[in-house]
Amino acid sequence: MTASFPTPAGYRVLERRDISAIVAEVDTLADKLGGTPDDWETSEISDGNMNAVFRVSGPEGSIVVKQALPYIRVIGEGWPFPVSRIAFEAEALERQLAALPGSVPEKLHYDESLGLLVMEDLSGYRVARLAFVKGRRFANFAEDMGAFLAHTLYRTSDFHLTTPQKKALAAGFAGNSHLCQTTEEVIFTGPYGERPFNRITEGNEEIAVRLREDSALKQAASEMKLAFRTKSEALLHGDLHTGSVMVTDTETRVIDAEWAFHGPMGFDPGALIGNLLLAAISQPGHADAADDRRAMTDWLLETAKRVWIEFDRGFRRLASEDRSEIFPHDILDAAARDAIVDRHLAAVFEDMVGFAGAKMIRRILGISHVEDFEAIGDVAMRAQLERHALRVARRLLLERREIADMDRVLAVLAEER
């Protein structure tokens, strides 16, 4: 992980005080803020692991400025990381916007040499993961995220694009390979080995050793790694956990697509549903006298189920309305076309279950943990709930070929409680 990556010509890491001068040079941004640079206020709001993020507020509006650093922000220069990732994020953002307007923040400006992406400010929004920790529910979450998955995955797939369009799209994201390689390591391999950044909650050392010696489990995780590398089915967000979703009571926006690449369609729903299951499993750790969190747990489980159902329904509707060239209507009747979509979605579901299991394990045995568990002060309870998640995740990976639907996924969760 110590290889270095070239930065674009003219690149420099920006400080808070540098931002307003750069923004002032772009008329559309200056107009949006109103007033003059002296009226603007810049604050650093970096929150994710990777990038520097600033908010600039003016008399008439505010914007968010994201800069990709040449290393992983929370680790530092010891873990170099390519600035080029933000070019792929900017491109993915365009594709997501085209696939489903309103599902992502508006893109206001992109500066390749500084690795800068300027977007609509989502300051009224909160990170879904943190809201779930607080016990908040969002009526539109499942429907919005199901629609996001259906539209972004369908419209960037062979079901919709011509062969030259699809191959050009996939090739255009081939250069984001270092991020893919990192995903492969931290999700499918790292959690099962000795890695300096892995972290285990006190009390879970024994189950960690047992899972790291579980040959069938490691085989299953490795099979998902092979699927991650070989299937070119759709342009993925690539990191669609609940920390990449911003919500209000009525709105849902997906952010942080820097891990985007053309890969297996099951990966994005697997990431989201796996993280919803973690959220649900963690809820007893957030109970207090006023709220036992049972209703919140049920809502999260129902939401996980509905995300899939809405995705599945949306994908089928898009397929039935499409006149794309892959399955010509003069040759294949509606029943045959539906049967092809059926079988495809069954394969995507199987992958989704496997990816969900892998994503859950990596958040408990790997480098990057989640607030759902980290926020539980009682370490013994945190460890106990994590073990529940590990047992569920292990069964999802091992039984992914037998698990037929979301009800069965939820049944596994109940059986391992």
Add this chain to the structure above:
Amino acid sequence: MTASFPTPAGYRVLERRDISAIVAEVDTLADKLGGTPDDWETSEISDGNMNAVFRVSGPEGSIVVKQALPYIRVIGEGWPFPVSRIAFEAEALERQLAALPGSVPEKLHYDESLGLLVMEDLSGYRVARLAFVKGRRFANFAEDMGAFLAHTLYRTSDFHLTTPQKKALAAGFAGNSHLCQTTEEVIFTGPYGERPFNRITEGNEEIAVRLREDSALKQAASEMKLAFRTKSEALLHGDLHTGSVMVTDTETRVIDAEWAFHGPMGFDPGALIGNLLLAAISQPGHADAADDRRAMTDWLLETAKRVWIEFDRGFRRLASEDRSEIFPHDILDAAARDAIVDRHLAAVFEDMVGFAGAKMIRRILGISHVEDFEAIGDVAMRAQLERHALRVARRLLLERREIADMDRVLAVLAEER
């Protein structure tokens, strides 16, 4: 099919008389031929559907000069076709040579602007398909072709390459998309519809109509089309029928990789095995008083089986010897790694069976027929043998998930005789 493609700057279609002057400008080629251009003899030996091919002979040696035409040679300017395909052939030839030296003709020169590829002359060789029609057997065929498949597919796959290497390789062939699109049309779709170039042998009109109305069959062919478009598992030859293999009593060389792209690993063995089954099924049509062709039929069936067995064995050996990064030895033990390869090869076998069936049908109902049947003068017998092939191919497509090994493939062939 009437879109035109840009030709490289300086491109022109060459005549026989143009060739020696071009060859004379390349010292290494002139040295190989010996003497002076006045001593050289150029003959046109175009044989495949697509390109112009010339042999230049001199006092000391001979070479083959292949020029990609801006259209399909056997059809003419009415079916434009990109000259750029020969750039992909040249690149694929390098990759095949690196994967298994001696498996392809030596590459002597490549001229991008003229769409020219100059190669070792295989004049002592014959086209395997035509030799099979004549009843000739080749002791090394199965072993050589199994090794070619194992080495070229393994070494260009995620089993061997790093993620950045694999993604760069796949992206490098994305531009050959028009040839992929043509394959998709003529193999997976065209044979099942009304297409101006489709051709049916007299007497087979009824079965053709029946198959074109067979919704389950069309669904299966379309599922193989989807696999062809979405799986990025290895750099394929892309057109590995028995007309792309040149043989002597001791040597085997694979030619004509212009359809190369990064795709499903089962496609190349499916093409080869499907065409070996066609060769076997056609043999009674070539019987005469001296040779009833039963031994030849058995040899072809045994060869089809052994191609898979040698591929499977070679792939496993390469995987067991490799220390590539995908499945680290400090995390996965040998049993787990073997199990991953097992499951992968089972999936490749299923694809191979489906692709073989699709390839067989397209040679009987589609645009491009094969000498195995065309050389049978007795039209009634030709039609009868083609029907045998169609019944076998249909079952391969429909039963590909249940067919476990090559013995079962051969049993289907016997059951439908």
